[in-house]
Amino acid sequence: MNKRKLETCFSPALYEAECHTNSIVVVIDILRASSAICTAFANGALEIIPVAEVSEAKAYKEKGFLVAAERDGFVLEFADLGNSPFNFTVDMVAGKTIVYSTTNGTGIIKLASSAYMTVIGSFLNIGALTQWLLKQDRDVLLFCAGWKNRFNLEDSVCAGAISEKLLESKLYSTICDSTLAAVDLWSLACPDLKGYIDKAAQRSRLRDKKLDDCIEFCLTPDYTSRIPVMKNGVLVGSIS
Amino acid sequence: MNKRKLETCFSPALYEAECHTNSIVVVIDILRASSAICTAFANGALEIIPVAEVSEAKAYKEKGFLVAAERDGFVLEFADLGNSPFNFTVDMVAGKTIVYSTTNGTGIIKLASSAYMTVIGSFLNIGALTQWLLKQDRDVLLFCAGWKNRFNLEDSVCAGAISEKLLESKLYSTICDSTLAAVDLWSLACPDLKGYIDKAAQRSRLRDKKLDDCIEFCLTPDYTSRIPVMKNGVLVGSIS
Numbered sequence: 001m002n003k004r005k006l007e008t009c010f011s012p013a014l015y016e017a018e019c020h021t022n023s024i025v026v027v028i029d030i031l032r033a034s035s036a037i038c039t040a041f042a043n044g045a046l047e048i049i050p051v052a053e054v055s056e057a058k059a060y061k062e063k064g065f066l067v068a069a070e071r072d073g074f075v076l077e078f079a080d081l082g083n084s085p086f087n088f089t090v091d092m093v094a095g096k097t098i099v100y101s102t103t104n105g106t107g108i109i110k111l112a113s114s115a116y117m118t119v120i121g122s123f124l125n126i127g128a129l130t131q132w133l134l135k136q137d138r139d140v141l142l143f144c145a146g147w148k149n150r151f152n153l154e155d156s157v158c159a160g161a162i163s164e165k166l167l168e169s170k171l172y173s174t175i176c177d178s179t180l181a182a183v184d185l186w187s188l189a190c191p192d193l194k195g196y197i198d199k200a201a202q203r204s205r206l207r208d209k210k211l212d213d214c215i216e217f218c219l220t221p222d223y224t225s226r227i228p229v230m231k232n233g234v235l236v237g238s239i240s
Numbered sequence: 241m242n243k244r245k246l247e248t249c250f251s252p253a254l255y256e257a258e259c260h261t262n263s264i265v266v267v268i269d270i271l272r273a274s275s276a277i278c279t280a281f282a283n284g285a286l287e288i289i290p291v292a293e294v295s296e297a298k299a300y301k302e303k304g305f306l307v308a309a310e311r312d313g314f315v316l317e318f319a320d321l322g323n324s325p326f327n328f329t330v331d332m333v334a335g336k337t338i339v340y341s342t343t344n345g346t347g348i349i350k351l352a353s354s355a356y357m358t359v360i361g362s363f364l365n366i367g368a369l370t371q372w373l374l375k376q377d378r379d380v381l382l383f384c385a386g387w388k389n390r391f392n393l394e395d396s397v398c399a400g401a402i403s404e405k406l407l408e409s410k411l412y413s414t415i416c417d418s419t420l421a422a423v424d425l426w427s428l429a430c431p432d433l434k435g436y437i438d439k440a441a442q443r444s445r446l447r448d449k450k451l452d453d454c455i456e457f458c459l460t461p462d463y464t465s466r467i468p469v470m471k472n473g474v475l476v477g478s479i480s
Contacts, residue, residue, distance in 0.1 A: 013253050153417045177393045177441045201417045
């Protein structure tokens with residue numbers, strides 16, 4: 001049996017769409033888009049429409065949609081919600097369609113949409129996601145959102161945690177140095193994940209803007225078993 | 241006193257030239273361009289003219305220059321030398337100007353040439369390079385060549401080794417996650433560098449092509465105290 005291939009991409013600027021048309025691509029943007037999306041579905045959101053541009057988000061708002069939109073961490077003035085997972089409460093999102101636009105995350109979800117399947121990964125759904133991936137017979141790309149095209153620690157460490165489990169199963173193999181590095185970084189971060197992420201640049205950025213209250217939550221494993229998946233340009237939370 | 245800024249770039253696709261016009265950029269391509277260049281100057285080469293295109297290298301050859309040129313590890317048929325450090329013997333290179341074109345390394349040297357200063361780093365000159373950097377009053381970018389725009393382990397680990405020394409001095413600070421990751425990877429690789437690099441993808445690629453005889457040499461620290469530096473589009477080995 002051929003082993004499934006496991007790869008990791010550290011930045012949208014390194015994404016090679018043509019290599020992954022037959023793969024499951026897992027989009028990872030821990031601080032904060034993928035954590036917020038997982039929380040929204042855990043709290044009953046019906047679907048999320050990712051839009052890259054502010055103008056699109058605004059047009060949806062004018063049509064009466066619930067809109068989550070931020071740039072550089074701050075909620076846009078016309079939006080109902082920002083990018084903190086704490087915004088996506090049951091009261092706010094249960095049974096709703098949410099239009100969602102962030103600095104980084106939503107552009108990447110769109111970039112990944114040419115893959116066989118695009119799903120959202122975070123620490124919040126890591127156990128369910130890993131178990132689900134093991135049941136598929138597909139190559140996997142872990143696609144780290146990074147920050148403005150740069151490598152970041154929190155997404156890489158999450159990719160490492162997922163990779164460790166997939167490689168342990170012996171169903172996957174990798175010759176991808178990014179995956180090997182991610183697993184090694186996870187081995188260092190694992191004993192004290194919050195302490196490790198404390199040194200990450202995005203941690204400082206959010207702290208400087210007083211937007212760091214959700215970081216500990218974003219590092220919580222297995223808060224939900226729902227796996228957001230892209231279907232016809234819209235994220236639904238149907239895989240669980 | 242403001243600390244000097246230390247950053248690391250993991251791939252040419254992530255290089256932001258406009259951010260580094262006042263920095264010293266250290267180009268790192270361990271397997272094998274930067275190791276070969278350091279060896280050439282250790283063995284008395286006068287200067288190295290990096291050219292990105294095969295056609296340029298060929299034109300120089302026709303003018304009578306000594307030409308080192310490879311693509312994907314293999315010496316081009318018109319060239320005198322390939323990309324193995326073992327090609328750059330005293331007999332072959334002492335007192336000579338070498339025209340040099342590789343799959344990856346020389347394009348990156350050209351890309352970095354808008355920096356304040358562009359130098360070549362490898363394990364072979366790591367001690368001298370680090371000591372020299374400490375004496376400059378400049379921000380530093382460690383520019384990993386990677387492989388066909390992808391992250392690689394051997395360049396990242398070398399960047400980590402350099403970063404560890406620069407950060408220990410307290411003259412530098414970093415808020416760059418790539419630098420932090422590189423230092424962490426180096427901490428894991430350091431006790432057995434050859435064993436660690438054994439798992440790297442480029443190691444396998446070179447082994448498959450039977451081009452891996454020089455890997456142990458490329459991981460040797462402090463083989464030379466010469467630091468190749470770009471001057472007017474040409475590398476010279478004058479800093480020592």
